[in-house]
Amino acid sequence: MNSAILITYDQEDSINEAKGLCSTAGYEVVHVITQNYLQKAKYGISGGVLERLEEISERLRPDVIIFDEILKPSQNYNLATALHREVLDREALILEIFEKGASSAESKLQVKLAQLRYEMVRAKEKVRLANMGEQPGFMGIGKFEVDVYYNDIKHRMQTIKSKLEKSGKQRDLHRQGRKRLGFKTISLAGYTSSGKTTLFNKTTGETKTQSDNLFTTLTTTTRRLTINQEPFLIADTVGFISKLPAYMIDAFKSTLEELKHTDIIILVIDINDSVSELKKKFSSCMRTLSELGVEQDKIVYTLNKSDLLSKEEIKRKVDFLNLTENKKIISVSAKTGENITELKELIKEIIESQNYSKPKKTQEAEVGN
Ligand SMILES: Nc1nc2c(ncn2[C@@H]2O[C@H](COP(=O)(O)OP(=O)(O)O)[C@@H](O)[C@H]2O)c(=O)[nH]1
Ligand SMILES: [Mg+2]
Incomplete structure (x- = not known):
């Protein structure tokens, strides 16, 4: 590392x-x-x-x-x-x-676009300095080279944008491939540092330290998880980041594309955050998930780091987030393993109710006809 x-x-x-x-x-x-x-x-x-x-x-x-x-x-x-x-x-x-977390062709393009945008802002600054004659030969480049560099970036951004416009079809092919594997899928979402990777390792029985290079979230890592003999695929995702610049939002969202096609989303919430942080992060997560087209009933609200708080403090924060009445909420500690078995149980229950609700819908439709 x-x-x-x-x-x-x-x-x-x-x-x-x-x-x-x-x-x-x-x-x-x-x-x-x-x-x-x-x-x-x-x-x-x-x-x-x-x-x-x-x-x-x-x-x-x-x-x-x-x-x-x-x-x-x-x-x-x-x-x-x-x-x-x-x-x-x-x-x-x-x-x-983002570069490490981008797995689909589209998200790779989105990340590349954001990287070029980052470069372009800096090229502009160099052009400005060169024009002012303030730093001639700044970083070894003259005005002419800076202009060429700047135009090249603009050109490459244009190319990527038109590729992105055409990439809609590929996305659907990608999804079909995943479905054919036949596994139910679970994804971990939540802010950076909420404990996604620790929980990922805990649920999949990974014993290596979570700082070990191989097992930190270098890409959207996926592993097998068994709940009551039933196999699932569980994926760790790129975390939400506070103060994300506007030009990076598309790149970020495209790395979360998986969430749309996943059966369960474990939304990891750091319950040890201050009340104001909690509220800000929670509403930002919910907004993004809804923008991505995620159905709310797939979400398991997982309050992590419960080892750091008393039961009363946790309850107070749950009330504060208006989650008191929600049945898909559980407090866990990825660190001590507290309630991890219960989390798996809850996932199983939700999956079962999803399996159950599908045929029921058809029945209702038939009755309606
Ligand atoms: N006390 C406590 N610390 C935790 C818990 N889960 C994760 N952490 C710590 O929180 C930090 C961020 O965890 P990590 O899994 O890397 O978060 P990620 O960015 O969401 O993947 C690390 O220092 C973990 O050791 C928990 O349940 N309790
Ligand atoms: Mg992580």
């Missing part, structure tokens, strides 16, 4: 999410630097912090520096030059995760 020094905001939510993004992208965080402000002109951080970072970076020799904010090309260049390391900003990191 590649190692990283992480620079993020001085806030628990930000630190947890940023660490989660790093681990999903396949980086082991060897040191964290937190700051209140990450948008200083030259390096994003102050000169004093840079000095400290130079010393730490020299000592720990990480493969990359991950900067949990958007960097201008000049800032990225200044940091990388001072630290002699590759620097990934927040958006580049997210794009790496």
Whole structure:
């Protein structure tokens, strides 16, 4: 696994999410630097912090520096030059995760489009600097080359867009292939750091540590899961991310395309989040799932990390989310294994009711006729 020094905001939510993004992208965080402000002109951080970072970076020799904010090309260049390391900003990191999570032809195109868009914004900035004559030969490129580069990106984006327009048919073929396998499918959805991968490993009986490179969510991983002798396929998905830039939303959604065709969605909710975080994340998950065309009755609301809270606190939060009356809700701990058997039972019950409700519908239709 590649190692990283992480620079993020001085806030628990930000630190947890940023660490989660790093681990999903396949980086082991060897040191964290937190700051209140990450948008200083030259390096994003102050000169004093840079000095400290130079010393730490020299000592720990990480493969990359991950900067949990958007960097201008000049800032990225200044940091990388001072630290002699590759620097990934927040958006580049997210794009790496999407790239690893994209499995269908369409989602690969969507991710490529977002990557080009990322490049284009930076090319524009270089054009601007070159025009102002402010940084001639900035990063070794002159104005002419920057123009050519910029136009090339625009061209490639156009090509991908027209490919995407034609890709609708392929999507349906993809789905048929999966159906033919004959398994019922379960997908894990939820925010980064809610515990999807831990739960995935727990339910499938994986004993390796969840930070082990092979078993972290490098792609939309799928494994077999048996509930009462019945085999299922269970898939871990790319997590929801807070503050996702608008231009990445299509790429993100396309990595979640699977959710439309899956029989059960385990929506993993970190019940240890603050009440305001919970509400924000929950409504954002529900909105996206509905935009994807997911039917609500396939969703199992799985409140994870219950080991960190008392029963009363959990109940209070369930009330707060208006889930009190919902029968498809269960609190679990992916860490201690609490209620995992019950979760599997609940899945089985829902699958059975799905099997049952289909013939019933036909009957009703017949009666109606
Ligand atoms: N206390 C506690 N921590 C958990 C639980 N499940 C996951 N975690 C921790 O939460 C962090 C994120 O988990 P991970 O499975 O990588 O989340 P993902 O981003 O949704 O795949 C890790 O540090 C886990 O050890 C749980 O049930 N209880
Ligand atoms: Mg994960």
